[in-house]
Amino acid sequence: NAGVTQTPKFRILKIGQSMTLQCTQDMNHNYMYWYRQDPGMGLKLIYYSVGAGITDKGEVPNGYNVSRSTTEDFPLRLELAAPSQTSVYFCASRSGTSGTRTGELFFGEGSRLTVL
Amino acid sequence: LAKTTQPISMDSYEGQEVNITCSHNNIATNDYITWYQQFPSQGPRFIIQGYKTKVTNEVASLFIPADRKSSTLSLPRVSLSDTAVYYCLVGNYGGATNKLIFGTGTLLAVQP
Numbered sequence: 001n002a003g004v005t006q007t008p009k010f011r012i013l014k015i016g017q018s019m020t021l022q023c024t025q026d027m028n029h030n031y032m033y034w035y036r037q038d039p040g041m042g043l044k045l046i047y048y049s050v051g052a053g054i055t056d057k058g059e060v061p062n063g064y065n066v067s068r069s070t071t072e073d074f075p076l077r078l079e080l081a082a083p084s085q086t087s088v089y090f091c092a093s094r095s096g097t098s099g100t101r102t103g104e105l106f107f108g109e110g111s112r113l114t115v116l
Numbered sequence: 117l118a119k120t121t122q123p124i125s126m127d128s129y130e131g132q133e134v135n136i137t138c139s140h141n142n143i144a145t146n147d148y149i150t151w152y153q154q155f156p157s158q159g160p161r162f163i164i165q166g167y168k169t170k171v172t173n174e175v176a177s178l179f180i181p182a183d184r185k186s187s188t189l190s191l192p193r194v195s196l197s198d199t200a201v202y203y204c205l206v207g208n209y210g211g212a213t214n215k216l217i218f219g220t221g222t223l224l225a226v227q228p
Contacts, residue, residue: 031214042203043160043218050214058215090159103150103207105216107159 006108023091120219138204
């Protein structure tokens, strides 16, 4: 049972380059999220999705784009990378069904991105 | 969206009970309260969730007063491995508010 899988785990980008962080979950979860975490700081919500074809902005969406063409995949696109986007990126998912752990977010291992 | 406030850090010793309080004054009627634990270089991990009163599982207890404007995560007999950041998250998981925004978290340092 893989859970939430993120690739790549590490990446170094030059300023102005673009890239896509991949996120896949095999739990048939409707809700998916992208967070970034700067060193020593908390998690900031970038984008989220409540189902295939539906996405919405979080707290810090500028400089990023997402798509959700399938239930399983929720890629995060960085356009024109900047040093301020150096961070660890976490993808998470959860089911929407009721239960005692309704709010349980399942996180991937993170993607560490450095922009130089 | 319910904003949460937690102490930035707490210190404890092995074997002690630790209580971490989270304030969420504008919690909505349908909001649940969930606590997560995060170790360095890892994603947060679910600890416990509750709506009101008290919830207990194998690792922690969650106390929620009647007005639900705060909650307290209780960790019994902590060990060095409980050193981590603890986040309180408030959200309406089945409703229209699906933005799950984390607060600053509480860094718990357990000493021998």
